[in-house]
Amino acid sequence: MKNRLDAFSIIVAVANVAVMVELFRRRKVRERFALLWIVVGLGGVILAVARPLLDDLSHELGIVNGTSFLFLLALLFLMFVCVALSLQVSRLAERTEILAEEIALMRAPTDEANASR
Amino acid sequence: MTVPRLLVLIPCLNEEEAVGAVIQRATAVLDATVLVIDDGSTDGTARVARENGAEVVRLPFNLGVGAAIRTGLRYAWQNGYDHVIQIDGDGQHDADEARKLLAAVTAGDVDLVVGSRFGSSYRVGRLRRLCMRYLARVTTKRLRTPITDATSGFRAFGPRAVALFSRSYPSDYLSDTVEALLLAADAGLRVVEVPTLMHPRQGGVPSANAWRSAFHLARLMLVISLHRFRRPLTPRSPDR
Numbered sequence: 001m002k003n004r005l006d007a008f009s010i011i012v013a014v015a016n017v018a019v020m021v022e023l024f025r026r027r028k029v030r031e032r033f034a035l036l037w038i039v040v041g042l043g044g045v046i047l048a049v050a051r052p053l054l055d056d057l058s059h060e061l062g063i064v065n066g067t068s069f070l071f072l073l074a075l076l077f078l079m080f081v082c083v084a085l086s087l088q089v090s091r092l093a094e095r096t097e098i099l100a101e102e103i104a105l106m107r108a109p110t111d112e113a114n115a116s117r
Numbered sequence: 118m119t120v121p122r123l124l125v126l127i128p129c130l131n132e133e134e135a136v137g138a139v140i141q142r143a144t145a146v147l148d149a150t151v152l153v154i155d156d157g158s159t160d161g162t163a164r165v166a167r168e169n170g171a172e173v174v175r176l177p178f179n180l181g182v183g184a185a186i187r188t189g190l191r192y193a194w195q196n197g198y199d200h201v202i203q204i205d206g207d208g209q210h211d212a213d214e215a216r217k218l219l220a221a222v223t224a225g226d227v228d229l230v231v232g233s234r235f236g237s238s239y240r241v242g243r244l245r246r247l248c249m250r251y252l253a254r255v256t257t258k259r260l261r262t263p264i265t266d267a268t269s270g271f272r273a274f275g276p277r278a279v280a281l282f283s284r285s286y287p288s289d290y291l292s293d294t295v296e297a298l299l300l301a302a303d304a305g306l307r308v309v310e311v312p313t314l315m316h317p318r319q320g321g322v323p324s325a326n327a328w329r330s331a332f333h334l335a336r337l338m339l340v341i342s343l344h345r346f347r348r349p350l351t352p353r354s355p356d357r
Contacts, residue, residue: 024339025347031289035336095178102177 009048017041040077123149123219124198127171128185128270129206133161135318136206140169143204146212147219152192153206154185162206182270183293187286190274194283194355199276207318210271214313218273221311228278228306231264231298232271232313248334252295255341260302264310268294271313278306284352291333292340299344 020041024034047054047070058069125143129136140151153166157179166173174188186203193201200222204210210232218230241249252267268291274282281304287296301308 021343025343027348027350031292031336031340032332035332035339038339098177 006048006051010045013041013044013048016044036081122198123147123200123202124189124193124196125149125151125215126186126189126193126201126203127151127153127166127206128156128182128189128203129153129158129162129166130156130179130182131158131160131162132206133158133165135208136162137165137169139204139206139208139210139212140166140171142212143215144170147202147215149202150198152189154189156180156182156185181288181290181293183286183288183290186293187282187288190279190283190286193274193279199279201274201279203270203272203274205270205318209315209318211314211316214271215273217311217313218271221309222273222275225275226307227309228275229298229301229308230273231266231269231308231310232273233264233266233310234269234271234315235265235312252337256295256298259299260308262308262310264298264308266310267298270294277304281306284355285350287350289333289336290329291337295337296340296344299341300350303349 017038020029020034020037023029024031024038029037051066054070055066058064058066061069063069063072125147127136127139127143132139136153140153143149143151151171153162153171153173155163155166155173155175157176163173163175174192176185176188180188189203190201192198200219202215202219204212204215214232218232221227221230249266249268253265256264256267270293278301281301282297285300287293287300289296298308
């Protein structure tokens with residue numbers, strides 16, 4: 001039963017990495033995000049292959065259940081990703097505003113010329 | 118035969134102290150139009166550049182060196198310049214040395230010339246040297262021509278290189294130099310490296326920060342190792 005579980009987690013982790021590599025190969029995702037997810041995926045593979053590692057680590061930290069430790073890690077990481085994406089979105093929004101302003105200013109002379117025609 | 122039209126391309130970020138002298142040197146030594154790409158500077162870079170007789174293209178916000186170069190190469194292509202020399206705005210690159218690069222491209226058997234900083238006493242830290250050696254080895258292998266300074270931003274582009282890179286050019290930090298060499302090799306461009314003399318920078322601050330460099334080096338290693346399996350960059354439609 002336990003072996004089947006191990007096999008399942010390894011397959012999921014490897015599939016995760018494979019999907020990201022393929023997206024990277026097709027240039028569908030910016031390299032920085034591909035790098036992030038591939039590193040995370042590899043971390044997942046390591047944890048899936050070396051399960052005692054997780055238990056030892058959580059034991060060291062005083063966490064009884066290795067699984068809870070894994071959930072904690074996942075939660076923290078997802079929070080980190082959300083914050084990082086918020087920053088990216090904020091930056092993009094600001095740039096879009098600047099671009100719209102620039103275009104409006106560039107368009108002003110032609111608009112005027114068309115109006116007075 | 119027509120005289121090749123030459124554009125000197127200077128990507129700049131906050132270089133008001135140094136860029137004036139760089140433009141003056143370039144116009145004194147080369148028969149060329151000087152184009153400054155102001156990559157979202159917050160100082161008087163654009164004004165100083167204009168006062169010194171350069172054409173100026175201002176980007177609305179900082180996009181990074183790669184995007185600035187891409188902008189400049191598109192400008193070159195749209196305006197019929199068939200040769201481009203890329204020079205740093207901080208005065209590190211010598212205009213006399215630029216003639217060496219240009220000579221190699223106008224001779225007609227090379228499409229892209231890289232000016233190596235190791236021609237002079239270019240000193241770098243040990244870690245940085247190690248990284249540069251690694252990148253040099255990779256690019257030498259792929260290009261089948263000796264490259265010692267893959268990240269040098271002192272370059273000359275011939276007509277084929279201008280045509281290719283005006284349509285697609287990698288914009289991330291380090292990719293604009295190293296990945297561009299791999300793309301040149303893919304497109305069958307002939308690349309050669311020439312040793313050049315360098316000056317210490319005349320002003321401004323270096324843009325690299327240790328963490329950022331480490332991150333981009335990791336990203337670059339991913340790019341290099343999977344490069345041959347990747348789809349080619351989607352080119353824009355030709356503007357001309």
